[in-house]
Amino acid sequence: MLSFISRRLVVALPTLLVVIAGSFFLMRAAPGGPFDADAQLEPEVIENLRAAYDLDKPVTEQFLLYMARLLRGDFGPSITYADYTVSELLAIGLPVSVKLGLTAIVVALLFGCLMGIISALNRNRWIDYVTMSIAMTGFAVPAFVVAPVLTLVFGLYLKLLPISGWNDGALQNMVLPVIALALPQIAILSRLTRGSMLEVMRQNYIRTARAKGLPEYKVVAGHALKAVSLPLVSYLGPAIAGIMTGSVIIEQIFGLPGMGRYFIQGALNRDYPLVMGTVIVYATAIILLNLLADVIYGYLDPRVRRE
Amino acid sequence: MIDTPTTRRAKHPETGGERPAVLECRDLSVHFDAPDGRISAVNGISFDLHRGQCLGIVGESGSGKSQTFLAILGLLASNGHASGSVKLHGEEILNVSRRRLDAIRGEKLAIVFQDSITGLTPHKRIGEQLAEVLTQHRGLGRAAARAKVLEMLELVRIPEAEKRFRMYPHEFSGGMRQRVMVAQALLCQPDVLIADEPTTALDVTVQAQILKLFKGLADHTNTALVMITHDLGVVAGLCDEVMVMYAGRVVEHAPVDELFYQPRHPYTRGLLACMPRADRDSEELTAIPGQPPDLEALPPGCAFAPRCPQAFARCEQERPSLQTARPGHLKACHLEELP
Amino acid sequence: MGFLTQRRDRQLAAMQAAGRTVGRSLWQDALRRFMANKVAMGSVIVLLLISFMAIFAPLLSPHSMEDFYWEYILVPPTLENGHWFGTDSNGRDMFVRTFYGARVSLTIGVMTTAVALLIGVTWGSVAGFFGGRIDNFMMRIVDVLYALPLLFFIIILVTVFGRNIYLVFIGIGAVEWLTMSRIVRGQTLSVKQKEYVEAARAIGLSNLVIVRRHVVPNIVGPVIVFVTLLIPTTILVESYLSFLGLGVQEPMTSWGTLISQGAANIDTGPWLLLIPGTFLAITLFCFNFIGDGLRDALDPEGR
Numbered sequence: 010m011l012s013f014i015s016r017r018l019v020v021a022l023p024t025l026l027v028v029i030a031g032s033f034f035l036m037r038a039a040p041g042g043p044f045d046a047d048a049q050l051e052p053e054v055i056e057n058l059r060a061a062y063d064l065d066k067p068v069t070e071q072f073l074l075y076m077a078r079l080l081r082g083d084f085g086p087s088i089t090y091a092d093y094t095v096s097e098l099l100a101i102g103l104p105v106s107v108k109l110g111l112t113a114i115v116v117a118l119l120f121g122c123l124m125g126i127i128s129a130l131n132r133n134r135w136i137d138y139v140t141m142s143i144a145m146t147g148f149a150v151p152a153f154v155v156a157p158v159l160t161l162v163f164g165l166y167l168k169l170l171p172i173s174g175w176n177d178g179a180l181q182n183m184v185l186p187v188i189a190l191a192l193p194q195i196a197i198l199s200r201l202t203r204g205s206m207l208e209v210m211r212q213n214y215i216r217t218a219r220a221k222g223l224p225e226y227k228v229v230a231g232h233a234l235k236a237v238s239l240p241l242v243s244y245l246g247p248a249i250a251g252i253m254t255g256s257v258i259i260e261q262i263f264g265l266p267g268m269g270r271y272f273i274q275g276a277l278n279r280d281y282p283l284v285m286g287t288v289i290v291y292a293t294a295i296i297l298l299n300l301l302a303d304v305i306y307g308y309l310d311p312r313v314r315r316e
Numbered sequence: 317m318i319d320t321p322t323t324r325r326a327k328h329p330e331t332g333g334e335r336p337a338v339l340e341c342r343d344l345s346v347h348f349d350a351p352d353g354r355i356s357a358v359n360g361i362s363f364d365l366h367r368g369q370c371l372g373i374v375g376e377s378g379s380g381k382s383q384t385f386l387a388i389l390g391l392l393a394s395n396g397h398a399s400g401s402v403k404l405h406g407e408e409i410l411n412v413s414r415r416r417l418d419a420i421r422g423e424k425l426a427i428v429f430q431d432s433i434t435g436l437t438p439h440k441r442i443g444e445q446l447a448e449v450l451t452q453h454r455g456l457g458r459a460a461a462r463a464k465v466l467e468m469l470e471l472v473r474i475p476e477a478e479k480r481f482r483m484y485p486h487e488f489s490g491g492m493r494q495r496v497m498v499a500q501a502l503l504c505q506p507d508v509l510i511a512d513e514p515t516t517a518l519d520v521t522v523q524a525q526i527l528k529l530f531k532g533l534a535d536h537t538n539t540a541l542v543m544i545t546h547d548l549g550v551v552a553g554l555c556d557e558v559m560v561m562y563a564g565r566v567v568e569h570a571p572v573d574e575l576f577y578q579p580r581h582p583y584t585r586g587l588l589a590c591m592p593r594a595d596r597d598s599e600e601l602t603a604i605p606g607q608p609p610d611l612e613a614l615p616p617g618c619a620f621a622p623r624c625p626q627a628f629a630r631c632e633q634e635r636p637s638l639q640t641a642r643p644g645h646l647k648a649c650h651l652e653e654l655p
Numbered sequence: 656m657g658f659l660t661q662r663r664d665r666q667l668a669a670m671q672a673a674g675r676t677v678g679r680s681l682w683q684d685a686l687r688r689f690m691a692n693k694v695a696m697g698s699v700i701v702l703l704l705i706s707f708m709a710i711f712a713p714l715l716s717p718h719s720m721e722d723f724y725w726e727y728i729l730v731p732p733t734l735e736n737g738h739w740f741g742t743d744s745n746g747r748d749m750f751v752r753t754f755y756g757a758r759v760s761l762t763i764g765v766m767t768t769a770v771a772l773l774i775g776v777t778w779g780s781v782a783g784f785f786g787g788r789i790d791n792f793m794m795r796i797v798d799v800l801y802a803l804p805l806l807f808f809i810i811i812l813v814t815v816f817g818r819n820i821y822l823v824f825i826g827i828g829a830v831e832w833l834t835m836s837r838i839v840r841g842q843t844l845s846v847k848q849k850e851y852v853e854a855a856r857a858i859g860l861s862n863l864v865i866v867r868r869h870v871v872p873n874i875v876g877p878v879i880v881f882v883t884l885l886i887p888t889t890i891l892v893e894s895y896l897s898f899l900g901l902g903v904q905e906p907m908t909s910w911g912t913l914i915s916q917g918a919a920n921i922d923t924g925p926w927l928l929l930i931p932g933t934f935l936a937i938t939l940f941c942f943n944f945i946g947d948g949l950r951d952a953l954d955p956e957g958r
Contacts, residue, residue: 020798023799024799027799028803028804031808032807032811035808035811035812035815036815039816039817145940145943146936148943149887149936150932150936150939151895151936153894153895153898153918154914154928154932154935156918157921157928158921158928160921161921161922161925165921212434213431214434214436214437214438216429216435217429217435217436217437217497217500218437219421220389220421220422220427220429221448221449221452221500222418222419222420222421222422222423222449222453223418223422224415224418225414227448231437231440231448232440235439235440236438236439250804253804254807254895258895258899261899262918276810276811276814276815277814279814288804288811291804292803292804309439310439311439312438312439312486
């Protein structure tokens with residue numbers, strides 16, 4: 010298992026490097042720069058600013074300088090938020106996004122699995138149809154449609170919940186963003202769970218377990234559950250990526266001070282260090298969480314572990 | 317709607333019916349609800365099984381031989397329904413509660429399935445899969461169950477049982493997995509052991525080893541053995557009695573020697589002719605002409621009539637019932653009833 | 656390390672299974688099964704209707720999408736004043752705008768899918784056909800790309816290079832080909848090992864003939880299924896970008912742009928969000944139902 014993890018880490022590092030280099034050069038490749046909007050500035054001032062952010066040097070040198078700084082754990086200063094370093098901004102944004110994302114994924118797993126199992130156990134009965142219709146709706150109605158509707162109904166009509174703001178992650182501020190973020194994942198997870206459950210219960214080894222005289226709960230718990238969870242674990246990586254991209258929009262809609270907002274602001278203003286910082290954090294999170302999913306998968310399926 | 321053959325009173329072909337039967341099956345039928353209607357898979361099967369006896373069930377795939385026993389074990393697919401009566405030691409076990417079935421399955425009635433690759437849970441250690449039979453039925457603790465399992469693994473000749481106990485199914489060879497399946501079925505010393513084509517998926521040499529295992533079982537224990545197979549060769553070396561099935565019905569039922577030397581049904585004769593035999597110097601293998609029957613569109617008369625070389629007008633109109641050809645030998649064919 | 660591929664192949668298994676039963680002679684069977692699927696056929700009809708409206712509604716309506724009706728600002732949907740879907744905060748007719756948005760969204764969906772199809776099929780079939788080291792190398796690249804937050808790259812791309820509609824669909828297409836290449840590769844590999852291909856090779860058919868006669872027909876099934884599922888995905892990604900203000904720009908509009916404007920006016924004009932939102936959802940529904948229907952039709956034993 011350890012060798013497996015270390016091998017995966019060896020692949021993860023180049024991947025991260027690709028992300029860093031990719032976004033770095035992508036941004037530099039376009040004409041223009043971060044100070045284009047400030048047309049009223051004197052050319053000398055702009056030159057000074059460019060020098061201050063190393064922007065006057067050749068791109069490869071900039072990249073090496075950036076990497077050298079990064080290795081020391083320094084993401085550099087933000088250009089748009091002139092009084093902050095990127096690390097400081099990340100320290101504000103990351104906890105918000107992590108709390109939001111984790112809550113959403115837990116909620117999604119909980120409801121998704123539950124709905125899927127209920128559906129599978131009541132296959133082709135009305136409860137199955139109802140659950141799967143809800144799932145289908147969640148699948149086809151994107152978060153950026155759901156979120157404004159939620160604010161309209163619960164915030165503006167019913168006046169039950171605040172429609173925006175973070176308020177240090179207070180429960181009532183979390184409810185709507187988490188629902189909007191989790192809904193598409195609930196839709197996918199419940200369909201996945203249902204399909205997996207039906208598939209596994211059809212397997213020959215389930216028949217063998219029943220033939221041994223095991224009561225149904227032992228058949229399901231002892232022989233089916235691990236196999237049922239395998240596709241769910243596989244989906245965990247994409248689910249996390251989905252939640253992350255979703256949170257970019259959700260943070261915009263609900264005005265939450267998370268990473269997504271800084272990323273968009275950074276991209277719009279060509280705040281190179283800020284964009285790099287957020288992308289690196291996102292990529293690292295995705296890579297690490299994918300690794301975690303693989304480890305769990307290996308734990309659940311002995312056939313994979315050997316490799 | 318189910319055509320019942322004349323119910324045969326329980327009689328052992330050799331002893332004339334003195335011993336009580338372990339398993340009594342009467343008029344067992346199985347049908348499946350399909351989208352386009354109901355498919356009848358098994359029709360009015362009756363037989364008795366005695367202690368220490370080995371009954372062979374022979375037929376092509378789709379003949380209903382497996383479904384018969386899945387029905388007895390209550391393991392039909394969810395759209396399958398069984399009717400009739402099956403008694404284990406005189407107690408009805410067909411269509412009883414799950415709780416009752418759980419007490420019987422694995423304990424008194426055990427089955428070895430054909431496909432050991434998919435038949436064992438892939439993510440559970442072999443030892444655990446075996447031991448849970450004992451904890452379930454015998455209430456044994458961990459250590460006691462383990463000891464018993466190791467003993468059984470050695471009995472079915474699995475080397476290094478200690479080590480194997482902790483391994484997963486995919487780390488076993490096909491033959492080894494099939495031995496595990498056999499061991500699993502034998503753990504509670506069941507009264508009836510059903511083997512559903514236990515050697516089909518295996519190499520010829522491994523097949524021989526597994527059959528030897530069953531042979532030893534049949535000879536040395538009191539367990540009644542049901543050997544479901546499409547291979548008459550397997551039956552010849554192992555069974556006392558043979559039931560030949562075609563399209564969900566029994567077409568011939570006889571002691572093994574009689575069936576081989578005096579087959580009464582053209583289908584049985586056809587099967588025998590298909591067998592490659594070392595003692596006969598035939599160059600070509602014969603095959604029964606035509607296709608296996610389509611269960612959704614069976615002819616009104618004898619299901620085998622379309623393929624039968626000796627079929628005549630009556631065969632296509634009237635279904636032959638299972639009748640005594642001579643004591644202990646049943647067949648369902650119009651042929652020898654001709655005046 | 657074949658691990659990653661292995662468990663993702665599992666995810667694709669359902670998709671690939673669609674190819675299992677596809678032979679030339681089975682196409683008609685599949686078509687018959689598909690026609691018998693009421694939900695899928697209903698979806699086809701609804702999609703055709705929406706496409707019809709997308710093409711003709713902007714042409715036939717008395718309003719144009721850029722006409723400002725100052726006397727009708729933020730008027731809710733009604734049959735009385737000729738603005739059936741109401742008007743937006745600039746007094747523009749939502750009926751025309753919605754179907755104009757449909758035109759843009761559907762076009763982008765189809766075009767990006769075509770880009771993804773082209774890259775994915777080429778990449779996957781080359782990898783699958785040559786196998787060995789080439790395959791290993793090409794699929795490793797796919798693995799690496801899979802692990803990246805690619806949507807973030809698209810965002811960087813469009814913010815930095817300017818918000819240009821062509822860039823949007825090249826960007827999305829360049830991201831969404833990954834799964835397609837996996838499917839095609841898997842299918843190519845498995846077909847290559849089939850007996851009939853070995854037989855074809857044994858009787859001396861050239862590679863090209865083998866590919867045309869045996870490999871292509873077997874790949875078509877899963878690819879068609881995936882394409883119907885990819886179109887809604889790309890429509891969704893486009894709306895996502897447009898919602899953030901990074902996709903389609905004024906005066907052009909798409910469902911995502913309309914939804915974004917609707918979200919901004921959610922308190923005063925909820926129909927501005929609900930109408931394009933509903934059309935988007937219905938379209939996504941229909942594509943998914945058709946995709947499911949096609950999969951079932953091509954792989955009847957699958958479920």
